[in-house]
Amino acid sequence: MKTRTLLMPSLWAAAVMTISCNVFAADEPIQPIRPVQQINLAQVELGKKLYFDPRLSKSGFISCNSCHNLSMGGTDNLKTSIGHNWQEGPINSPTVLNSSLNVAQFWDGRAADLKAQAGGPIANPGEMAASHTLAIDVLTSIPQYVTEFKQVFGQDQITIDEVTQAIAEFEKTLVTPNSRFDQWLLGDKDAITATELAGYNLFKTSGCIACHNGSAVGGNSFQKMGVVEPYKTMSTAEGVAGLTGKDADRFKFKVPTLRNVALTYPYFHDGAARTLAEAVDIMGRLQLGKKFTKEENAKIVAFLKALTGDQPAFLLPILPPSTDQTPPPKPFG
Amino acid sequence: MKTRTLLMPSLWAAAVMTISCNVFAADEPIQPIRPVQQINLAQVELGKKLYFDPRLSKSGFISCNSCHNLSMGGTDNLKTSIGHNWQEGPINSPTVLNSSLNVAQFWDGRAADLKAQAGGPIANPGEMAASHTLAIDVLTSIPQYVTEFKQVFGQDQITIDEVTQAIAEFEKTLVTPNSRFDQWLLGDKDAITATELAGYNLFKTSGCIACHNGSAVGGNSFQKMGVVEPYKTMSTAEGVAGLTGKDADRFKFKVPTLRNVALTYPYFHDGAARTLAEAVDIMGRLQLGKKFTKEENAKIVAFLKALTGDQPAFLLPILPPSTDQTPPPKPFG
Numbered sequence: 259m260k261t262r263t264l265l266m267p268s269l270w271a272a273a274v275m276t277i278s279c280n281v282f283a284a285d286e287p288i289q290p291i292r293p294v295q296q297i298n299l300a301q302v303e304l305g306k307k308l309y310f311d312p313r314l315s316k317s318g319f320i321s322c323n324s325c326h327n328l329s330m331g332g333t334d335n336l337k338t339s340i341g342h343n344w345q346e347g348p349i350n351s352p353t354v355l356n357s358s359l360n361v362a363q364f365w366d367g368r369a370a371d372l373k374a375q376a377g378g379p380i381a382n383p384g385e386m387a388a389s390h391t392l393a394i395d396v397l398t399s400i401p402q403y404v405t406e407f408k409q410v411f412g413q414d415q416i417t418i419d420e421v422t423q424a425i426a427e428f429e430k431t432l433v434t435p436n437s438r439f440d441q442w443l444l445g446d447k448d449a450i451t452a453t454e455l456a457g458y459n460l461f462k463t464s465g466c467i468a469c470h471n472g473s474a475v476g477g478n479s480f481q482k483m484g485v486v487e488p489y490k491t492m493s494t495a496e497g498v499a500g501l502t503g504k505d506a507d508r509f510k511f512k513v514p515t516l517r518n519v520a521l522t523y524p525y526f527h528d529g530a531a532r533t534l535a536e537a538v539d540i541m542g543r544l545q546l547g548k549k550f551t552k553e554e555n556a557k558i559v560a561f562l563k564a565l566t567g568d569q570p571a572f573l574l575p576i577l578p579p580s581t582d583q584t585p586p587p588k589p590f591g
Numbered sequence: 592m593k594t595r596t597l598l599m600p601s602l603w604a605a606a607v608m609t610i611s612c613n614v615f616a617a618d619e620p621i622q623p624i625r626p627v628q629q630i631n632l633a634q635v636e637l638g639k640k641l642y643f644d645p646r647l648s649k650s651g652f653i654s655c656n657s658c659h660n661l662s663m664g665g666t667d668n669l670k671t672s673i674g675h676n677w678q679e680g681p682i683n684s685p686t687v688l689n690s691s692l693n694v695a696q697f698w699d700g701r702a703a704d705l706k707a708q709a710g711g712p713i714a715n716p717g718e719m720a721a722s723h724t725l726a727i728d729v730l731t732s733i734p735q736y737v738t739e740f741k742q743v744f745g746q747d748q749i750t751i752d753e754v755t756q757a758i759a760e761f762e763k764t765l766v767t768p769n770s771r772f773d774q775w776l777l778g779d780k781d782a783i784t785a786t787e788l789a790g791y792n793l794f795k796t797s798g799c800i801a802c803h804n805g806s807a808v809g810g811n812s813f814q815k816m817g818v819v820e821p822y823k824t825m826s827t828a829e830g831v832a833g834l835t836g837k838d839a840d841r842f843k844f845k846v847p848t849l850r851n852v853a854l855t856y857p858y859f860h861d862g863a864a865r866t867l868a869e870a871v872d873i874m875g876r877l878q879l880g881k882k883f884t885k886e887e888n889a890k891i892v893a894f895l896k897a898l899t900g901d902q903p904a905f906l907l908p909i910l911p912p913s914t915d916q917t918p919p920p921k922p923f924g
Contacts, residue, residue, distance in 0.1 A: 312660075312667075313668075317669075318667070318669055319667065319669065319673050327645075328907055329643050329644075329907060329909055329910045330910050330912075334645075335913065335920070336651055336652065336920060336922055340922055344677035344922075520912055521912045524919075532919060533915045535915070569909045571906055572907060573904055573906060573907070574661055574903075575662055576662055579664070579854050579856070582865070582866045582868070586857075586865060587668070587669060589669055589677075
């Protein structure tokens with residue numbers, strides 16, 4: 259509220275303030291999350307239904323929202339996820355929140371964008387265990403879906419390309435602006451506490467910022483997990499090496515966003531770090547060769563907790579019912 | 592819109608119309624669903640979060656909404672449900688919609704009311720597989736829950752009694768007024784088609800109405816499944832006999848509500864009937880000794896589809912995050 263004293267009733271003053279605010283944010287290596295821009299609302303509404311529809315899985319039980327739960331920071335808050343038939347997933351589910359800001363999707367970046375990502379879990383035998391053909395057969399058997407796809411895409415046939423496009427468009431709306439840290443970036447100096455600001459300064463001076471920067475505070479590069487010290491894990495995930503076969507890419511993963519990190523526990527690709535304090539300690543030692551004191555650790559954690567933004571707010575979608583022609587789900591065998 | 596011709600600008604005329612509408616509905620063995628009355632909104636908001644919170648399960652993956660999915664008619668649309676560790680449930684998940692109108696809860700009526708029901712699945716090893724102690728430990732470790740429980744119930748300690756009370760209060764809001772059939776009951780003669788009306792008349796004259804009556808079109812009595820002919824099933828569910836041990840109670844189940852029945856497939860306690868046509872055919876033969884013609888069956892199905900009411904409309908709840916003290920979920924062993 260103190261910023262109100264800056265307000266003067268002249269266009270000139272307003273212009274100066276706008277410029278100084280921009281300069282303020284531009285000076286920092288982290289930029290505020292922008293509210294969603296340029297979106298196809300019809301695709302969003304369709305994609306929202308698909309995101310919540312467990313009929314895209316073989317069992318009829320698992321939807322996108324099962325592992326990227328929008329009630330829980332866009333994650334499942336499990337070490338690794340539960341797939342079809344209660345299979346134990348190989349990797350921690352990354353948050354869908356702000357995922358449109360990622361340079362690529364999945365921990366190893368094997369999907370170029372959200373649309374390319376969305377088809378993966380549907381057909382993955384360890385996740386939703388359906389096939390694209392089955393998903394299309396299910397949707398095509400439901401007249402309300404047929405009509406809505408036709409309205410949205412103007413085609414008679416439902417295609418997997420349309421399905422993933424609509425899901426991706428919905429996911430683009432899942433940005434979380436207005437965190438207290440962003441309010442501070444935008445000029446409200448009282449939005450964060452002195453401890454949180456000290457944590458941010460430590461985050462910058464210690465080198466965390468080298469990888470966790472930009473508007474998503476991460477998500478824009480691939481880095482080796484375990485630079486100064488090797489990372490010890492039970493996980494078999496190889497990172498980018500799984501795609502390239504190159505030894506140099508072993509344990510190279512996409513740097514995760516730290517936006518809403520207070521909600522997206524547990525941490526790392528293997529979900530091995532249960533708390534933020536643990537994650538900060540391990541990152542400091544393994545990536546930066548730095549042993550944070552308890553006080554330093556607490557300050558950085560305090561800063562990280564100020565990165566929780568406005569969570570998506572929307573009505574729970576109501577799904578169109580199956581028909582007598584819909585292939586029934588097969589949860590058991 | 593034709594009813595508009597009845598409107599006359601006098602209080603007397605309005606009074607006459609109100610009376611005649613009431614008489615209209617009172618003449619019928621089915622009454623319209625009333626919008627929710629007398630509710631504790633603070634309990635509802637807390638209960639909504641709990642209903643969606645998978646941390647009430649051992650795995651951290653299963654919430655009330657997993658098997659009573661409010662995007663899908665308050666059911667999971669599976670024959671029988673998936674429980675902890677992908678266990679195959681013994682019975683079809685009944686809809687939570689309008690369940691406050693049931694004479695008792697569960698297919699065998701073993702819980703007197705929604706509050707008594709709500710604690711069951713949390714502690715059932717084949718469903719959410721937690722314990723009441725674990726559920727309370729989890730909630731007590733989350734300051735936002737502690738504060739909200741204290742606000743709502745005015746006590747320092749969170750108890751399972753408060754948890755089930757809040758969930759039950761939320762569930763009381765899940766009524767579905769305003770189906771086309773209810774609009775017809777309330778006096779709009781154009782709200783249902785001639786076929787649907789013919790179906791309703793058949794439903795009454797054939798005897799379906801003997802058990803499926805009242806505002807929930809069922810839910811108010813226990814009846815034997817297989818009266819004229821025995822019911823053949825692979826299910827081991829015994830019905831009320833499982834509680835009383837009496838042979839006469841074998842296969843005696845609570846008559847399910849037919850409200851929103853177009854959304855709550857598959858049908859019967861064992862989920863064996865995949866379609867409404869199948870369910871109507873079996874019910875006719877086994878309960879009434881009546882073989883409906885294809886045309887009769889289609890008319891009754893048309894009537895049943897007019898029983899879909901307004902689905903619950905609310906913002907997806909955002910759950911308060913766990914803390915370092917929260918007992919972690921144990922999905923695998």
